[in-house]
Amino acid sequence: MNIVVLIKLVPDLVEELTIDSGGAGLDLTFARWIINEFDDHALEQGILLKERHGGTVTVVAPDLEGADDVLFTAAAKDADRLIKVKGDFTMANNHALARAFSAIIKDLQADLILTGVQAHNDLDGSAGPLLAECLQLPYVGYVSGVAVNDGKSTIRKEYPGGLLAEMEVALPTVLGIQAAEQPPRYVAVSKVRQAMKTSSIEELDASDLNPDGAAEIGRMFQPEAAAHAEMIEGSPEEVSAKLVGLFKELGVL
Amino acid sequence: MSQDIYVVIEHLRGQVADISYTMLAGARELSPAAGGKVVAVLLGHNAKDLAKDFAADQVLYLDHAALAEFTSDAYQLALADLIGKDQPRAILFGNTSIGADVASVLSMRLGLPLVNSCRSFTSNAKFISQICGGKIMAEGELPSPTALVTMVPGGYSPDQGRSVDSPPIAESAVPALEALRVTLSKYIEPESADVDISKEPLLIAVGRGIQNQDNIELADALAQAIGGVVCASRPVIDQGWLSTSRLVGKSGKQVKPKVYFAMGISGAPEHVEAITQSGTIIAVNTDPKAPIFDIAKYGVQMDLFELVEVLTGQLKAKV
Known part of the structure; x- marks a missing residue:
């Protein structure tokens, strides 16, 4: 089975976010690009399926700073093939990303394409369903379990409140992964270093990055909260004493 | 072509989801400027009865056996046909397991x-x-002539999208829904849980800031000392540190x-939307800009590990 995992890199939200001088976009000059956390789950699910059914896992990522690390980490987790898509993806939206990746993924003869259900900077839809439509494949998102047999996949889709739907989806398909069946595995840095020596990254050129399908952004801003918490200050002992008082006042102690 | 705002009603097993009413409220805000009606679009099978309290000018009802339960393929085909024919000003979806x-x-x-x-x-x-x-918030003109929009909760209360009157219902033709690639086999009920966190009066919630599984014990100890129940945000559940029955969020x-x-919860929108009905929110986080402080009544900017054992100790001494 050919499994392709599409990875999107996103600015790390732990870093301070600033708006650029134009006022309508993020200033990404010093952004730290990390793997979208749901894509990490998609990768884990892909590796789990390979362990269960055999086959290969191909990981495709856009050429942004940090892409090599992400790809070699995937290799250390036992991904077979690493592809970096060349092009200026810094400001590329998901419509452009999906079109560019579909041109490349089309040639990979994938049975199953996995990607994260969403990313925190999805302003024009999510990469998975956009890609599915470019490839004319079915799409199901919010998936937290995948089994494959007889040319079709049986998936578990999450609804609010813990309800799950079991669905059958014809292969090939694109699935938006919410959570892998087990937490993404940890790999030691030494294993990643070893992967850097033993595996290689193929570089493929993106076709034209066509962003049509997004709305124009007039301005971006940081939300001003209607209210802010009353901050309790002091040493841990002082804060604890105040909290104990508060719990009593609120009738839970 | 019309200036109408269409709202794709989300429902599951006979229950209309709150996001549907939130979207109707949004559509009502949008429709005067657009100069059209608010139209609730209901897809289902023998599901007309669900259209009773929508704050809409009209309901368009699409009935087909393949629409009895949500599947992406059937909804896409039916809605592509409808949007192509009617070309409304905007179509609103939930940014949910259905709409997305x-x-x-x-x-x-x-x-x-x-x-x-949105x-x-x-x-x-x-x-x-x-x-x-x-x-970050991003603002822009609603693209013309027809815009697709997915909406998140928070901007409108669902009650703003409810009405006591039932709007008139018109049936709309459904195209052939054939060669569907996605089919529903069954629903799987949530695992029965030892506790129902939606009914507990005091919740000790942990997020990514708890860092690893061993630290869950710290939250457990605190919960025991005060008589509360531990729950968590998505990252903690996905790591398998607590069971799914303890998940608070979308x-x-x-x-x-x-x-x-x-504790250690930043306050991502997917989490916040599930806790706004809480009486009093108290948040502990190292990041003074964490969005959780915008909805909490009380806040402590501190490393949770500096606080939690001291607090547990003091609670034990009191009780």
């Missing part, structure tokens, strides 16, 4: 622009989207405790 399976696909299929994660509209037809875990439980004590 459909909206992006239709954007690509129909060549229509998509606005994702929280509210302005009276002059601008959208305001919420991205980057709630830290894909977990909505909670309404007297006190919600949040």
Whole structure:
């Protein structure tokens, strides 16, 4: 089975976010690009399926700073093939990303394409369903379990409140992964270093990055909260004493 | 072509989801500037009865056996046909397990622009989207002539989208729904849980800041000392550190405790939407800009590990 995992890199939200001088976009000059956390789950699910059914896992990522690390980490987790898509993806939206990746993924003869259900900077839809439509494949998102047999996949889709739907989806398909069946595995840095020596990254050129399908952004801003918490200050002992008082006042102690 | 605002009603097993009413409220804000009606679009099978309290000018009802339960393929085909025929000013979807399976696909299929994660509209037809875990808002003109929009909760109360009157219902033709690639086999009920966190009066909630599984014990000890129950945000559950029955958020439980004590939770929108009914939210976080402080009544900017054992000790001494 050919499994392709599409990875999107996103600015790390732990870093301070600033708006650029134009006022309508993020200033990404010093952004730290990390793997979208749901894509990490998609990768884990892909590796789990390979362990269960055999086959290969191909990981495709856009050429942004940090892409090599992400790809070699995937290799250390036992991904077979690493592809970096060349092009200026810094400001590329998901419509452009999906079109560019579909041109490349089309040639990979994938049975199953996995990607994260969403990313925190999805302003024009999510990469998975956009890609599915470019490839004319079915799409199901919010998936937290995948089994494959007889040319079709049986998936578990999450609804609010813990309800799950079991669905059958014809292969090939694109699935938006919410959570892998087990937490993404940890790999030691030494294993990643070893992967850097033993595996290689193929570089493929993106076709034209066509962003049509997004709305124009007039301005971006940081939300001003209607209210802010009353901050309790002091040493841990002082804060604890105040909290104990508060719990009593609120009738839970 | 029309200036109408269509709202794709989300429902599951005979229950209309709150996001549907939130979207109707958004559509009502948008429709005066657009100069059209608010139209609730209901897809289902023998499901007409669900259309009774929509704050809409009209309901369009699409009935077909393949629409009895949600599947992405059937909804996409039915809605692509409807949007192609009617060309409304905008179509609103939930940014949910239902809407997000459909909206992006239709954007690509129909060549229509998509606005994702919209929280509210302005009276002059601008959208305001919420991205980057709630830290950034993006505003723009609603794209013309037909815009697809996915909406998140928070901008409108569902009650604003409810009405005591039932709007008139018109049936709309459904295209052939054949060669479907996605089919529903069954629903799987949530695992029965030792506790129902949606009914607990005091919740000790932990997020990514708890760092590893061993530290869950710290939250357990605190919960025991005060008589509360431990719950968590998505990252903790995905790591398998607590069972799914303890998940608070979009894909977990909505909670309404007297006190919600949040440690190491930044306050991503998917979490916040499930805790707004809490009596009092108290948050502990190292990041002074964490969005959780915007909805908490009380806040402590401190490393939770400095605080939690001291607090547990003091509680034990009191009780």
